Amino acid sequence: QKEVEQDPGPLSVPEGAIVSLNCTYSNSAFQYFMWYRQYSRKGPELLMYTYSSGNKEDGRFTAQVDKSSKYISLFIRDSQPSDSATYLCAMSRTDSSYKLIFGSGTRLLVRP
Amino acid sequence: NAGVTQTPKFQVLKTGQSMTLQCAQDMNHNSMYWYRQDPGMGLRLIYYSASEGTTDKGEVPDGYNVSRLKKQNFLLGLESAAPSQTSVYFCASSLGSSSYNEQFFGPGTRLTVL
Numbered sequence: 001q002k003e004v005e006q007d008p009g010p011l012s013v014p015e016g017a018i019v020s021l022n023c024t025y026s027n028s029a030f031q032y033f034m035w036y037r038q039y040s041r042k043g044p045e046l047l048m049y050t051y052s053s054g055n056k057e058d059g060r061f062t063a064q065v066d067k068s069s070k071y072i073s074l075f076i077r078d079s080q081p082s083d084s085a086t087y088l089c090a091m092s093r094t095d096s097s098y099k100l101i102f103g104s105g106t107r108l109l110v111r112p
Numbered sequence: 113n114a115g116v117t118q119t120p121k122f123q124v125l126k127t128g129q130s131m132t133l134q135c136a137q138d139m140n141h142n143s144m145y146w147y148r149q150d151p152g153m154g155l156r157l158i159y160y161s162a163s164e165g166t167t168d169k170g171e172v173p174d175g176y177n178v179s180r181l182k183k184q185n186f187l188l189g190l191e192s193a194a195p196s197q198t199s200v201y202f203c204a205s206s207l208g209s210s211s212y213n214e215q216f217f218g219p220g221t222r223l224t225v226l
Binding site: 004006008032041042043044045046049051088090092097098099100102103104105 | 116143145152153154155156157160162170171202204206209212213214215216217218219220
């Protein structure tokens, strides 16, 4: 069983929709939670970062962490065609925060 | 700033051939990383370097070696390439490795081993 599970999609939504992307994990020692966005044929880029539980908002993006359920989410409001990309969740432990464990990524397509 | 650069962008090897993937960063970062990305597997850490002259194995180090002789460069070597090493390789760097430091990724090297 993978430490981090992520639905591969693809997820296709119309422009303006609210998108929900999710990951589940099994290791309760994870404390740092990240969402990376990866455009086709490019390297990943950090989108959101959360330490421990709670919510974090940045513009149209909201990251949620529920440590009791071992579940993290990324919400995208008013989705745009430019949001079409693969979204990777990643997480790490405090004692080895550089060792990121990635989900396999969810491919998102926002239709104009 | 160019950020993290990788060469080559594409490479085709025959089984048993050797090659070196090159990574450079101009952000004066202390830590550098090599990952591979395979369909359905996400990114997996191959090797990590906390500082110039130090390296450590990641999740999938077998069949690879690394070199960090200069702070700005991190080299990934394949001594005898195997078809299982067909993948997209990403280099990344971060300011440090204690607590959380954002990792910045390069554009990737697409390697095919025939």
